[in-house]
Amino acid sequence: MVDQPLWEQIGSSFVQHYYQMFDSDRSQLGSIYIDASCLTWEGQQFQGKRAIVEKLTGLPFTKIAHSITAQDHQPTPDCCILSMVVGQLKADDDPIMGFHQSFILKNINDAWVCTNDMFRLAIHNFG
């Protein structure tokens, strides 16, 4: 097996960690954001660890499970990592829905944090 590039390892570890935490106890997600972090959730914008965690914990479901269909990772010219995830989620008793999410990860003081996070449900309205 060929070794994965470092950004792939970091990106995929982050993605695994993020959704595990989201599905088990999303109030803990504050640990991955910083005060400069931006979240755009279905078009609504939030900035900073506190505002982001408030939004995520306030989402109107009690149980959620994500499953990942595809994930891509790239190094950026500023030594960050761009990650894009395509997946499905099931919230409470709602039908399964597609989603996509993009992250930028940045290394600050030897830790990888999420500076940018964008989430959209995959609503395509065909036909």
Next chain:
Amino acid sequence: MVDQPLWEQIGSSFVQHYYQMFDSDRSQLGSIYIDASCLTWEGQQFQGKRAIVEKLTGLPFTKIAHSITAQDHQPTPDCCILSMVVGQLKADDDPIMGFHQSFILKNINDAWVCTNDMFRLAIHNFG
């Protein structure tokens, strides 16, 4: 009407320009990439203006039309712009498909170029 933040204006102008160029003559897309640019197209990785344009012009359809369902833009801590697009496309006589694409835009010598580009068809395989 409230003025949009600058990153929204730049991001949405880029998105409009990109898909107009893609749909009319995608061999011209080289103008938006640099040699450090990365493209991940359905999981396949390409680096550099030449390799990216070669991939895009070699895609096996002659006519394509994109329409955008939603787009989000954020400033990054390194003065770049992260853009995420959700949309639909119709290639030749194929059925309409959903897609999503993420870009990082960077200002180099007073021009905005695309340093990172990730594209995935929205294939969710429900059920």
